[in-house]
Amino acid sequence: MNKQKTLAFVLRPSFTILSFILISIIVGSVMSPYFLDLWYLLNSTTIYAELGIIALAFTLLMIAGEIDLSIASTMTLSACVISRMYEAGLPMGLLIPVALIIGSFLGAINGLIVTKTRLPSLIVTLGTMSLYRGIAQVLIGDKSVSGFPKWFVGIDNKYFLKIIPVPLLILIVFAILFELLLTKTFYGRKLISVGLNSNAATYSLVHVDKYKVELFVLVGLFSAVAGVFSMSRLHLAKYNIGIGGELDVITMVLLGGTAFEGGRGSTLGTAGAFFIIVFVRTAMMLRNMSNHAQMAVVGGLLIVVLMLSSLIESIRNKFC
């Protein structure tokens, strides 16, 4: 009995992620003497934290069986709109909530188009991905907007307890909150049922469309948060910030064990995957390995982890 319990624990998806975090730390410290430096590792997360934060909301959306490719564009557009307003003289303190509203609104557009037209979200958001970034470019052109107030810039250099960068703290807090939402609440259960079988969910009186729109809004909101963070970190807003970020986000979500077809997933897994990617990339960069090599390794890692998880899943079904 006890033995079976340990086996069940070892075979849990979270254990796989945890092992890979550990392996990446060990491999990293073997690869470079500069790697194992807690302050540096935590500081390195700030470069990717914006995408990590989006990935959390994205996880919930993917669990419900939908996908959003417009996240990086939403992030940039929210940032560009408020920096344009800032240029016009509005105070930054007021503009931060405005950015969040804009992001939610852009998410709502995605959600409404997807649920009303029944078009696949992949196609709809592929469209809005270009649309939103296009609007951002029309809005502020090729130049970048900067000159933000001192209190606003440099969020990546603000620390909680003098060691955890604020963006990372927010990522961890929301990873835990969303995990609780998923596993401990009625809302979370319904969300999973939407992803597992939206027809069945509809018949059991779950407002599937309402759920999906809400999730798109959530993803838009978090993209806007990421947009504000990127402005603070880079001291500027520009239409081409974050290009290609959607693929990094999807990689994090899938690596974290969320099923592409929906119905299964974990935000703690996504957060774990975030750390794996940061550690692997950081270690490889310390060895001056090219970005192409990094992408190949991250891609290979994704496939290995997914294969391993499905293998473990089948073992689990057999023995536990």
Next chain:
Amino acid sequence: MKKFLTVFLVLLLCASALFAAGAKETKKEGSFSVAYIPITSGIPYFDPIIEGMKESVELNGGIFSMIAPSEVTPTSQIPLIKTQIQKKVDVICISPNSVDALNPTLDEARAKGIVVITVNDDIIGFEDHRDATVLSADYDQLAIDSFKKFSALMDYKGDFVVISSTTDAPFQNNQIRIYKEIMANESKFKGMNMLDILYGNDEPLKSLTESEAALQKYPNLNGIISPTTVGVIGAAQAVENANRQRSVVAYGLGTPNQSRNYIKNGVLDGAMLWDTYRTGFVAGELAYKLAVEKIELKSGLNIKINRYDDLKVLDKNIIYAGPPLDLTLDNIDDHDF
């Protein structure tokens, strides 16, 4: 359970052993280290810069390393700069992808005592975020020289188009701005008529189709000028395909290796650029002088450079590595990059 753990541990050991081979890179005492971050990997243009810099750094007893991002986005170099900070290099040489997005990270490096030199491109308007810049040539002078030569080839009259890279490329936009200035201010160039600026995004195919479209659209076109190698090659191909090399002058900034065939068969009347090997070499020398000799740069200072003529430090610590390189049928085979 035991079995599982054993397998797990074995896997772990294998992984560490795999990476342990060739690990352990530590800084040698008494030497200095320079890291170069080009715009992106896989552009042959940067190879001579890398080669030249490596050679001069190593001649001075330093350690050289190079790492490049895979994509040209404003932020793709940030993680690489942060990595070099962690590795405590003495000098970061960088060809920046953005004039402003890197600045907070460059400041972080300089706060840790690292010398930052921009190479080949500068962060114009934000010069106080780096220590010095080594530009391959006086790019304004290059624009003037290349446009005047182009105009002379066109007999100072006629319609022409520009094939540029992207709409926001600062280098190309500056070149085009100077073309316009010359036409507006010098009476000799009044007959030159710029019809259009087309953007090939520095992609060979797009540059070719944009050039072909221009030839279609303007049947009386007299010239195509391009401030980028990919563009000038696209223009040359289009002119050759349309068999209009007699009536259309194709000219611009091009690397010797890519423009060689077109210069030899007469489609291009020549090309202009600079000596990129020299750029890298000068940057490496400067890195040594700033990090080890600790010289103070100021406007008007003369710096002795191994192998080449002395160079003068200009306002805002700008250093031009050499004069523009005028490539013609006669000297094209002397250069290989």
